[in-house]
Amino acid sequence: MTISLRSRLPARVRRKMQLPPGLLARLGPGPAGGFSESSPSPVPQLPVARHPIAGAAPFRFVPRAQSLPRGHPLFEDGDIQRHAYLQDVVQRVSQGPEPGxxxxxxxxxxxxxxxxxxxxxxxxxxxxxxxSHVCASCRRSFPTERLLDAHVLEWHDALFQLLAERQSMYQCLVEGCALRFASSRQRREHLIGTHRYPPDFRFDQPRKARRPGQGQPGKGLEGAPEPLQQQQEEAEAMxxxxxxxxxxxxxxxxxxxxxxxxxxxxxxxxxxxxxxxxxxxxxxxxxxxx
Amino acid sequence: MSPCLGLNSWPLCSPALRKARREQHLVSKRLLRDSDLEEARDEFPTDPWKSWRMSQRGTEKEKEKALISLRHSLQHPETQQTFIRLEGSIRTLIGLLTSNWASLQMEAARCLHELSHADQPNVAEACLPSTSYLLTYLSGHSADFIELCLYTLGNLAVESEAVRRQLLPQGIIPALATCIQSPHAAVLEALGYTLSQLLQANEAPKEIIPLVLDSAILPNMLRLLHPNPELGASVAVEFAWCLHYIICSQVNNPLLIARGALSSLGILLLDLARAASGSVDTGLDLLACPVLRCFGNLLAEEGAADAGVRADFGDERIIVAMFILMEFFIQHQPSLVPECLWVLNNLTVKDPGLCSALLSLDLVAPLLQLLPISRVVRILVLTILCNIAEKGPFYCQRLWPGPLLPHLLDILTLSDSEVVGQSLELLQLLFVHQPEAAQDFLQHAGLQALEKHKEEVDLQDRIQALQEVALGGSSLVPNALALP
Structure with a gap:
């Protein structure tokens, strides 16, 4: 990982700082060391004895840890370098044969x-x-396990159909959402209304399409409204x-x-x-x- | 410490970025491009519309070639604008994206990625219908494809609040939480990038960060902060920036401390210092910058001292690490020196152990060597010295005599009242705790140096008080010589 920003800094700011010899050894061994380990030879702590007049008016010094907001001027240069790094870097997509x-x-x-x-x-x-995610019954493939599971249950599981008549069985398709619905139509409404999914989400296909616009909620066999159905067919055609x-x-x-x-x-x-x-x-x- | 550290005076490395940052709209997008760029350009027709028509008919191989050609055309803003206005273009592209033909899917995703990288907001917003699919593909696809989807989502996320208002309900946070388990470095780096784009949003503290803190992302993020040979440092860089944006928002920093973030960051700084001492220039600053910020801001948390943190930092190694890092940065990345000093301030505020370490390890002289760098550095160095001097006579005895006096006399020749004011604070602490300091000051024409600033309203009172103390007749320090 290298970045070309250094060369842009003029020589006048390049200074040196002389550290006492042997300081590095004070860092202690290996990267595994935690803070609780004892350091090479611990430095004794000097006794604290503050005078009450120290920092009293007209003086105003109070030792204070400062938390800096994101937009603080002290962070300006670092932020600029971060963005220069993001914009400069061109990565390679591994596509096709690469050397070797x-x-x-x-x-x-x-x-x-x-x-x-x-x-x-x-x-x-x-x-x-x-x-990766292929239905063993009908050979359809799905992009994720969650979508495959939903498909297998809803299309090929007889028990699911029975249970679906009594309770909400249609699991939401969005990762992280645990809601279940009485019908795939209700789920579709949820996907569109709550998750802002497109109405023609390609991986949400009802099991059987009945006549357009004649869905029967609760039966699990409803079809999508006509426009959606058309959109799906267009998508399939592509x-x-x-x-x-x-x-x-x-x-x-x-x-x-x-x-x-x-x-x-x-x-x-x-x-x-x-x-x-x-x-x-x-x-x-x-x-x-x- | 001064509430405002002021602007520092480092050279401008990018005026456009600096201007955008000051106007608070500094956003960046990342672009993934492959190596076939040049060879393919000659091979295929350059007319984007011919390519587009070809991408919808013919054999899969022909379609793929047409999409590659289209992708190259989409690097031009004019073509982007025309393409998104073409009826059904995005829908068709999404159709290809969701097709079962892997190579077409990949090429369609690359076309979308080019569009997501556009400068014009309307181009990125035209890609909105693709987000539910891009998110779906984050679980269970090949590493290359997930990486591409993530960078595309990251580019789109930064575009506008409207985009984020769609990505959040579509489940981007749970999707990222699943994806963060990936063993692929490229995927994790892309994920860190996407997350960092989300976390920079103005609405992030209310709407995004609580979700992230509540998810599996947080423990993984802390784990991935530590660079390891397999993943490389670039993954850690992205997650360190994520953590910086989270900590700055102050949504729930005690939670981060409770999860061991402070201790983890401290260990990371020790590792970075070890790396700095042995390396020439390895891009170390890319990781050090966000790590320093996270560490500094967590140190400033109210609960930091109570959370057992002081026990963690009971030795001087963190002080040593900060100086080794400063020595490295002063040559390679001087703009990070003020950030290191800010961290050093936060470390020395309440911890006499760390102040003692700084004195015992003879680090005052190196600290004073930094004074000429800039105004911000001068204020910070003086503040750190005040933190030490404030701890009492045993600390002041180590500060004085020494190289401090000539440096303070130099500073008093400056006309910057904030810097001079901070040096007056330090002089008072020294005079109170170490009366010899006042005598030395008098002997070296210190009073004349003070006279120069006597007309400045902000400094008058303090100068007068110091003169009285130095001359020994002050009632301000009744028992200065009879301290315990």
């Missing part, structure tokens, strides 16, 4: 996933996106999700991927994400002829 880390292209370790990578970082990112049938251009297709039907997944296999069924049925080449 170049690897031959390698495939995803998950069976059925056709993606190829040139760096461990790219693989790690892909794995996290697609294979999404690109690799499946066993999709291969990025430039990546040689793996032979076994052709033999595996799209409906079969192994282990934490290629996940569907929020891809619509309709889209899934169409091979990529038909949607976007090249």
């Amino acid at each position: 880390r170049t690897l031959p292209a390698f495939g995803c370790s998950v069976a059925g996933c056709p993606q190829l990578f040139e760096s461990l970082e790219a693989f790690e990112h892909h794995y996290r996106v697609l294979h 999404e690109v999700c690799p499946s066993a049938q999709e291969v990025p251009s430039g990546a040689p297709k793996r032979t076994y991927s052709r033999r595996i039907p799209a409906t079969i997944c192994f282990g934490q296999g290629a996940a569907r994400g929020f891809k619509s069924k309709e889209k899934k049925r169409l091979p990529r080449s038909e949607t976007h002829p090249e």
